[in-house]
Amino acid sequence: MQNPANPDLSDETLPVETDLAPSPEVLDCAVENDLEGLTDYLFHGESQKIREDAALAIGMMMGEQAVEAFIELFGQEDKDLRMAASWGLSAIGVPALDGLIAALAEGDAVTRTWAAYTLGTIGHCKADTPLTEALKDEDPQVRWWAGWALDQILKRNSSCSSC
Numbered sequence: 001m002q003n004p005a006n007p008d009l010s011d012e013t014l015p016v017e018t019d020l021a022p023s024p025e026v027l028d029c030a031v032e033n034d035l036e037g038l039t040d041y042l043f044h045g046e047s048q049k050i051r052e053d054a055a056l057a058i059g060m061m062m063g064e065q066a067v068e069a070f071i072e073l074f075g076q077e078d079k080d081l082r083m084a085a086s087w088g089l090s091a092i093g094v095p096a097l098d099g100l101i102a103a104l105a106e107g108d109a110v111t112r113t114w115a116a117y118t119l120g121t122i123g124h125c126k127a128d129t130p131l132t133e134a135l136k137d138e139d140p141q142v143r144w145w146a147g148w149a150l151d152q153i154l155k156r157n158s159s160c161s162s163c
Helices: 024-031 033-046 048-073 079-092 094-106 109-122 125-134 142-155
Strands: none
Touching: 024 048, 024 142, 033 079, 033 125, 048 079, 048 094, 079 094, 079 109, 094 109, 094 125, 109 125, 109 142, 125 142
């Protein structure tokens, strides 16, 4: 019997979180700083995982320069592409806040919904007041996701002004 304090660490026994590891093809593009290849994977990747990995890589590579383009993707019919854009914006983090807050106030209902969701994934207090305003939005999805986002912010920051 194997001693649990000294587990066998051979490759066959390691629990591999494949969902957490980047897709090999996306990783290759990221290592090569191949923005064109990453963009191709974002739009045409064979799986949601590849598309999300591409969005994360683009967000990390391009930073604030990618915010507007990602927000524009919220208007796409393909919900997987919208989710990938949200992942990219989450990877950018705080520099994406101003663009997301503007989209929350000015975009169509789908864009406002995704902006609220993404603000919640970033979880920064700067979004608490705009999200509180979004609780009065005419669209029930926007209101719901604004509430969810505020809850996420509260879980991360107990001292936000309106949380």
